[in-house]
Amino acid sequence: MSDATFHAQPVAVRPPMVGRMMLAVALAAIAGLMFGLDIGVISGALGFIKTEFQASDFELSWIVSSMMVGATVGALLAGRMSYALGRRKSLTYSAAMFVIGAILCAVAHSVAILIIGRAILGLAIGIASFVAPLYISEIADESRRGSLISMYQLMITTGILLAFVSNAVLSYSGSWRWMLGIVGVPGALFLIGSLFLPDSPRWLMLRGRDEEALKTLSTLRHTHQHAHAEIQNIRDQLNSQAKQRGLAMFLENPNFRRSVMLGIGLQVVQQFTGINVVMYYAPRIFAEVGFGQDGQMWGTATVGLVNCLATFIAIAFADRWGRRPMLIAGFAIMAAGLGILAMLMGMGDHASSLTHYLAISVLLCFIAGFAFSAGPLIWILCAEVQPLQGRDFGITCSTVTNWGTNIIVGATFLGLLSTLGSSNTFWLYAGLNALFIVVTLLFVPETKGVSLETIESRLNNGYRLRDIGR
Structure with missing residues (x-):
C-alpha cells in the first residue's frame, strides 16, 4: 500500500x-x-x-x-x-x-x-x-x-x-x-x-474511542479539517494492521522487530557517548586534569549550565535542520572533545594551567554536543519509529535499555579508569562517538516533518530503516 x-x-x-x-x-x-x-x-x-x-x-x-x-x-x-x-x-x-x-x-x-x-x-x-x-x-x-x-x-x-x-x-x-x-x-x-x-488521541483510537479522539484532537489542532484528516490517517493505519500487540507482534512481525531493535540500539548509543560518565563523575574528571576543590565545584556547575543552554539548540532546530544532520554534528563534536581531553590527560606532569582550562573547554564542548544532539534527538526518534499497535512494547524495550546501559556505564567507569588509565578511557569513548557517526549514516531515518502514520507505513512496507522517514 x-x-x-x-x-x-x-x-x-x-x-x-x-x-x-x-x-x-x-x-x-x-x-x-x-x-x-x-x-x-x-x-x-x-x-x-x-x-x-x-x-x-x-x-x-x-x-x-x-x-x-x-x-x-x-x-x-x-x-x-x-x-x-x-x-x-x-x-x-x-x-x-x-x-x-x-x-x-x-x-x-x-x-x-x-x-x-x-x-x-x-x-x-x-x-x-x-x-x-x-x-x-x-x-x-x-x-x-x-x-x-x-x-x-x-x-x-x-x-x-x-x-x-x-x-x-x-x-x-x-x-x-x-x-x-x-x-x-x-x-x-x-x-x-x-x-x-x-488523553492521547492515538491511544483513544487504539481503544476504539474514535469520536472522543476526534473531539480531543480538534482542541489540539488549528482547524477541525486538520484534526479530521489526522484521525482518518490513524484509522486507516490501524485498519491495515493485523490485530497484534506487544511480544506477539515482535515475534511474528519482522518489520516491527526492526523498529524495536533500532530503538534499543539508539539508547545504547546514547549511553555509550559517555554523557553519564561526565555527569556522575565530573568532579573526579576535573581532579584528573589538575583542578582543586573549588575548581571542581565550579566546573561541575558550569557543566550543568552548558547542558541546559545547549538543549535550546535542539528545540530551535530539530524540525528545521533534521535529526540526522544534528546527530552527526553532535557525535563529531563529542568525538573531537573527548579525543582532545584524552590527549591532555596523557600529558600528566607536563600539563600547565593553560592546559587545565583547555581541558574544561573541550569537556564543555562535549556536553554541548550531546545536549543538542543525542540527548533530545534519540528520545524523539524512539518515540517516532514504533508503529502504533506496538508503540508501548517498543518504547518499553528502548527505555529499559536506557536504564540498563546507564547502570553498566556508571558501574564500569571507575574500573576503566584504574585499568586503562584516564587518557585511554577517554580515547575509548572518543572512538565510540566516531563510530556512532557511521551508525547514524547507515541506520537512522530522517523523520523531520513526517507524520507518525507515514513512518509506520514505510516501515511496514519494508523500506530500509534509514529510509522510513523522508
Whole structure:
C-alpha cells in the first residue's frame, strides 16, 4: 500500500501554534524537571547523610543505585500501564509517586527509609521517562514534534542545573532533607496539572474511542479539517494492521522487530557517548586534569549550565535542520572533545594551567554536543519509529535499555579508569562517538516533518530503516 494513502507531503508553512497543545506539552515536560532534580540532588546530600546516619559506603551506594533499580522496574511496568490506563493517567500516577518518594526521603529516620523513598522516586522516573516523550509525540503535530519532545530533555537539564544550585545554597546549613524533599514541590504542581491533561488521541483510537479522539484532537489542532484528516490517517493505519500487540507482534512481525531493535540500539548509543560518565563523575574528571576543590565545584556547575543552554539548540532546530544532520554534528563534536581531553590527560606532569582550562573547554564542548544532539534527538526518534499497535512494547524495550546501559556505564567507569588509565578511557569513548557517526549514516531515518502514520507505513512496507522517514 502506498504511503500517499496516509500522508501528503507537508507544506513549507507551519500551521499556527495551538495554545492547548503547547500547554499539554509543557505540563508533560515537567516530568523531565523532576527527573533532572532527582539525578542532581543526591550528590549534594550524600555527605550529610553519611554523617547523620553513620552510613557505610555500601549503604550510600544503595541510596544512589536504588533509584536506578526503581527506574528500570518502572520502565518495565510503564508499557502495560500506558496501554491499559492511558498516557495521561500514567503521568498522574508517576507524579503521585514523585511526591510520595520525596516526602519519604525528606522525613527519613534511617538509611532503609531513604532507600525505599529513592526506589519509589526511581519507579516514578522510569514511568515518566517512558510516558512523557510518548505522550508528547502523540499530541504534537508533525511540523513541531521534534522541538516539542526536546522540551522534555530541556526540563531534565534544567532540573539537574537547579539541583546543583539548590545543593550549593542548602549545603551551608547542611539541610539535606530540603535537598531531597524539594522534588515534591514540582511533583505536587504536576500532579494537579496532570488532572487537566487531555488523553492521547492515538491511544483513544487504539481503544476504539474514535469520536472522543476526534473531539480531543480538534482542541489540539488549528482547524477541525486538520484534526479530521489526522484521525482518518490513524484509522486507516490501524485498519491495515493485523490485530497484534506487544511480544506477539515482535515475534511474528519482522518489520516491527526492526523498529524495536533500532530503538534499543539508539539508547545504547546514547549511553555509550559517555554523557553519564561526565555527569556522575565530573568532579573526579576535573581532579584528573589538575583542578582543586573549588575548581571542581565550579566546573561541575558550569557543566550543568552548558547542558541546559545547549538543549535550546535542539528545540530551535530539530524540525528545521533534521535529526540526522544534528546527530552527526553532535557525535563529531563529542568525538573531537573527548579525543582532545584524552590527549591532555596523557600529558600528566607536563600539563600547565593553560592546559587545565583547555581541558574544561573541550569537556564543555562535549556536553554541548550531546545536549543538542543525542540527548533530545534519540528520545524523539524512539518515540517516532514504533508503529502504533506496538508503540508501548517498543518504547518499553528502548527505555529499559536506557536504564540498563546507564547502570553498566556508571558501574564500569571507575574500573576503566584504574585499568586503562584516564587518557585511554577517554580515547575509548572518543572512538565510540566516531563510530556512532557511521551508525547514524547507515541506520537512522530522517523523520523531520513526517507524520507518525507515514513512518509506520514505510516501515511496514519494508523500506530500509534509514529510509522510513523522508
